[in-house]
Structures are given as structure tokens and as C-alpha cells.
Amino acid sequence: MESPHIPSHYQILSTREGYLDLQISGDWVIGNSLPSLDTVKKALYQQQNISHIVIDSSALGKWDSRLVSFILLLSENLNNNNIDLDITALPSGIQSLLHLATMVPVRKGVHKTEYQPSFAERIGNKSLNSLAETHKFITFTGEVWLSLFRFIHGKARFRKQDFWLIVQQCGPDALPIITLISLLMGLILAFMGAIQLRLFGADIYVANLVAIGMSREMGAMMTAIIMAGRTGAAFAAKLGTMQVNEEINAFKTMGIAAIDFLVLPRVLALTLMMPLLTLYADVIGILGGLCVGVGMMDISLVEYYLQTKQSITLVDWSTGIFKSAIYGFLIASIGCMRGIQCGHSSSSVGDATTSAVVRSIVIIIVTDAIFTLIFERIGI
Amino acid sequence: MTAEAHIIVNELSMAYGDFVIQQDLNFTVNKEDIFILMGGSGCGKSTLLRHLVGLKHPAKGSVFYQDTNFWEASEQQRNELMRHNGILYQSGALWSAMTLAENIALPLAEYTDLSSAEIRELVSLKLALVGLSGFEDYYPSEISGGMQKRAGLARAIALDPDILFFDEPSAGLDPVSAKLLDDLILELRDSLGATVVIVTHELSSIFAIGNNSIFLDTDSKTMIASGDPKILLKECEDSRVRQFLTRGEKNNRTEIYS
Numbered sequence: 001m002e003s004p005h006i007p008s009h010y011q012i013l014s015t016r017e018g019y020l021d022l023q024i025s026g027d028w029v030i031g032n033s034l035p036s037l038d039t040v041k042k043a044l045y046q047q048q049n050i051s052h053i054v055i056d057s058s059a060l061g062k063w064d065s066r067l068v069s070f071i072l073l074l075s076e077n078l079n080n081n082n083i084d085l086d087i088t089a090l091p092s093g094i095q096s097l098l099h100l101a102t103m104v105p106v107r108k109g110v111h112k113t114e115y116q117p118s119f120a121e122r123i124g125n126k127s128l129n130s131l132a133e134t135h136k137f138i139t140f141t142g143e144v145w146l147s148l149f150r151f152i153h154g155k156a157r158f159r160k161q162d163f164w165l166i167v168q169q170c171g172p173d174a175l176p177i178i179t180l181i182s183l184l185m186g187l188i189l190a191f192m193g194a195i196q197l198r199l200f201g202a203d204i205y206v207a208n209l210v211a212i213g214m215s216r217e218m219g220a221m222m223t224a225i226i227m228a229g230r231t232g233a234a235f236a237a238k239l240g241t242m243q244v245n246e247e248i249n250a251f252k253t254m255g256i257a258a259i260d261f262l263v264l265p266r267v268l269a270l271t272l273m274m275p276l277l278t279l280y281a282d283v284i285g286i287l288g289g290l291c292v293g294v295g296m297m298d299i300s301l302v303e304y305y306l307q308t309k310q311s312i313t314l315v316d317w318s319t320g321i322f323k324s325a326i327y328g329f330l331i332a333s334i335g336c337m338r339g340i341q342c343g344h345s346s347s348s349v350g351d352a353t354t355s356a357v358v359r360s361i362v363i364i365i366v367t368d369a370i371f372t373l374i375f376e377r378i379g380i
Numbered sequence: 381m382t383a384e385a386h387i388i389v390n391e392l393s394m395a396y397g398d399f400v401i402q403q404d405l406n407f408t409v410n411k412e413d414i415f416i417l418m419g420g421s422g423c424g425k426s427t428l429l430r431h432l433v434g435l436k437h438p439a440k441g442s443v444f445y446q447d448t449n450f451w452e453a454s455e456q457q458r459n460e461l462m463r464h465n466g467i468l469y470q471s472g473a474l475w476s477a478m479t480l481a482e483n484i485a486l487p488l489a490e491y492t493d494l495s496s497a498e499i500r501e502l503v504s505l506k507l508a509l510v511g512l513s514g515f516e517d518y519y520p521s522e523i524s525g526g527m528q529k530r531a532g533l534a535r536a537i538a539l540d541p542d543i544l545f546f547d548e549p550s551a552g553l554d555p556v557s558a559k560l561l562d563d564l565i566l567e568l569r570d571s572l573g574a575t576v577v578i579v580t581h582e583l584s585s586i587f588a589i590g591n592n593s594i595f596l597d598t599d600s601k602t603m604i605a606s607g608d609p610k611i612l613l614k615e616c617e618d619s620r621v622r623q624f625l626t627r628g629e630k631n632n633r634t635e636i637y638s
Contacts, residue, residue: 157490162477241476242475242476245471245473245476246469246470247473247474247475247476249435249469249473250467250469250473250474250475251475252434252435253434253462253465254486254487254490255459255460255462255463255490256486256487256490
């Protein structure tokens, strides 16, 4: 255990005309509380003609940067009153540190001003930002379309092996999680319906509920949300890391369009894989409902199958699959866009990834709402 | 032998939004120069490099590649000009998902009609030139920082460029590697006949290989000296330039850090 510190203390000795003699005593270290400057300030106020302050350190024990910062504080207060501070009696170490600390003058214009915008101003700024964001996104989507056209004309360049690797990551690699979630989704839908339908003796319509629910809405939406968190985030992270590493600049200065090389294969891969995954999710979801129907509700396998077959039409399947292709395009675009827009600080890639996932999910649900309205209007 | 202008910069101002980094820059890079962009940290040397290679649009002023106004030209013309540039980024900027061979092969596959066998031969040659023979199938994450820089250089010279740009090439290199890199730069300039533009503050490299330069000052936000660094060392009167070139030795210690 260290020996206990002697408390820091200073006192003003008998003063000469125009001079203030400060005697510093005790241990001035981190761990001791600093005495306040009020005594000095009071003395300065009482004796208006002070022109020098001399510091005496004969009674000084241990010291560290606490003492240095105290003296700096003192000198800051004095400079406003044009009083000279004499530190020549202090240990040479303190004098050197003080000299070092005051060597470089404060650079002009470097202090950041604290400006608190008003509530209305913040709302205004947020709206303008949202508008700018939407504009950027539409521009980006346009560039992706142009890239697609170039691809169709055979002028876009990306590596075939990159494309197939991404297809594998978006498609087959996602099957386990899609299976699990869709199965459970079907189960949940069936449960929800079962209790209500049982009251009317309409148990068999559970099959309808699950089939229509999965194929029209839930298959596409759940798959999209999973893929947004999984693949959208992966795209944003990958492209964001490349941006931080200047790899995307390297493409640009080599005259290779990053959008053709990096974004296009990802957008194509996800847009093609989503309908397949959704179809699979629909079937697995119906299977989940089957488990509940057969296991819990005394509906036979054949009955359930026939009822399911009867309840949905090709139109139901098509709406879900069509929407899923759109979702795929949106998820990939947003993920890639966020990645490319990534900043250069250490938290940037994380921010880009989070933003990509959140935005994707929001846009998916908004798009779903819009489509549901449209389909309802046109009677599909 | 009169010097022929390769890049001409006229009244260039660089800014991020309202924040001006440098202004009123006027200089000419001649053919086969080894042109140094130097200045204190944060003065905007790397930003200036970005303006010269097509990564950032100037706030004011123009950049000419011989007779073509770079930033007024169409994107296609710019891409055409950029194709003849080779750039070594500070961290190498190798494409991390590809092996070294694939990194160097990409520009070759993109812009030439060579068969894949011929491309493989060229790739091996470029890697051998930078001393990385045998590392064709390594990924960037599997090699050291110094080797990544050399691989980045191999990629920069893949298409035998007219102008080579280096962003802080000796950063992170030990003195021996830095000297080897300097020698390599000289060799490439002589054999390819390339013009070289280097952003650096390594004094040993500046004096060893630079034959022309500009000095950017952070506080006044403009260039305050230009010419051969060795002549600047002998004749320049400006204290800021002198302190930089002599590592602060000839002056009062109090101004080292500014």
C-alpha cells in the first residue's frame, strides 16, 4: 500500500507591493483533491495593483500533471488581467511541461461551435435529409437499371464466378433458415385460425387460411425480411469494407464501373433467387399448417391436401412470387447502395449495415402495402 | 532538351462543401518528371492527387492532360485518359476477394485482346518486376503490408501506363524496403518512359528521386514553393519550406510542431 498522500495546499505569504507570493505545499497528485483558485482570485480582487505572482515550491512533496494543469488554469485566469506568473522556483520538470504545453498557439478556427438547432429546425433538416436520401436512392436505382440494360446488350462486365458464388450465398445457403421460419410461420397461422374456426365448426378452413396467407403475403414477406437481415446486411458490409479499403476507388480509376462489377451480379442474383425461395417457403409453410391440422385438429392428410388445393389459384401464387422478385431487387439495391456510400470511420461499416437492414425492411413493408391496395383495386 | 508538359493545373481550388482545403494551385508536371507533392500533414496532398486522377471534382479551376481539359471532357474521354494512369493507393487497395494474379489480370482482361495464357505470362512478369514471383495465387490478406504495396504496384503497371501516381508509397515500409521502392520507381520511369507523381513526406525519397515538386501549406491553403527539391533546399527563403526540408534542424525548436 502506498503511503497516504499529504493533501495539496497552497497559501499566500506576506505580500510585497504589487507581488503575490504563493507557497505550494503537500502532494499535488491524481488522487488528491485540488484546492480552488478562489483564494487567489479574492486576493487579486482585494489588492488591485498586483502585477506579478511568484510561486514558491520549497514545501512541495510529490507532483504529477495535476499540478501542471492547476498552474495552467491559474495562468489562464491571469492572462485576462495582464499579470505575470513567475515559475522559476518550480522543479525543472514542471517548467519544461508548462513550456511544452504553451508552445503551440491555439489554431484559429479549430474550435467546434456548439450550435443547438431548434425543434422546428431539426424537423426541417430531417425532412430535407429524407428528401435527399430518396433522391439518392432513386438515382442509384436508375443506375442499376442502366447497368441491367448494358448487361442485356452484353456490355456490362462482371466475373461469372462472382455471380455464381453470390447465387449460392443467396439461394441454397439460405434454405435452412427459410425452412425453419416458414414451417413455424405456417404453424402459427394454423394455430391462430384454429381456435376461432373451431367455434364455428369450420376446422377445415384452416387449410385455406394457411394456404392463402402464406402464398399471398407471409411467404414473400417473411422471406424478404430474413434475406434483408442476412443478405442485405452482407452486401452492405462487403461493399462498405471495400469502400473503406479504397478498393472501389481502385475500380473507378481503372475505368471499371463498380456498379457493373459489384452491384449488378448481386442485384441479379437476389432478384432471381427470391421467387424460388418464396415458392419453397410457401410450400413449407403449408406443410407447417398441415402439421397442426393433422396433428391437433383431426383433419386427415388427404382432406387437408384437397382443401388446400381447392382454396388457392394460380393468381394467389403469382402475386406472392411477383412481389418477392421486387423485394429481392430492393433489398440488393439498398444493401449495395449503403455499402458504397459508406464513410471512412471505424463505425462506418456497422452503421451502413444496420441502415441497410432497417431501410430494406421498412421499404418492403411499404411496398407490400402498396401492392395489396393495387391488387385489391384491380380485383386480383 | 525542352520539357514537354504532361499535366497542367490551372487555378485549382479544392473544397469539401464550404470548407476550402487548397486554392490557387498552378503547376505543370512535365513528361518523365518525378514530381513530388509535398507539405505538412493535412495540407491536402492526397486530395490533390484525387483531383488529378479523376476521383474528385475541383471546386474551381482546371486540370489538363496535355491538350484535353480533364474535368470538362465527357465521362468516356475521362475513362480513356484514366486507362493510361497507374495508381498505387496508400494501402495497396488490392481487391480482397481476388488473388494477386486475378488482381493484375483484371485490367489486362478488360482492355486487351490477349488470351488467358498470354495474360498469365504478363501477370507473372509484373509480379517478378516487383519482386513477388511465386505469389500469384495468394490473397491480399495472406501477405504482409509491404508485399501488398508491391502487389498494388504490379497492378498499377499492368497496362504499361503513361503516368504513375503514388499515394504515400513509403508509409509503413522499413528503410531498406523504402529504398528498394525508390529504385523501382526510377527503373520504371526509365524503362516505361512514364511520368511519376508522388505524394510523400519522406525526405530521403524526395531528395533521392524527385526532380520537380510543389509545396502545399496548411495555414495559407496554397502552394508556397515549387521546383527541384534539391534546389529548394539550397535556395528557398521561406522558413516553412526550409523547416520541412531540413527536418526543423536549422531553426528554433519552438516551431517544430506547427
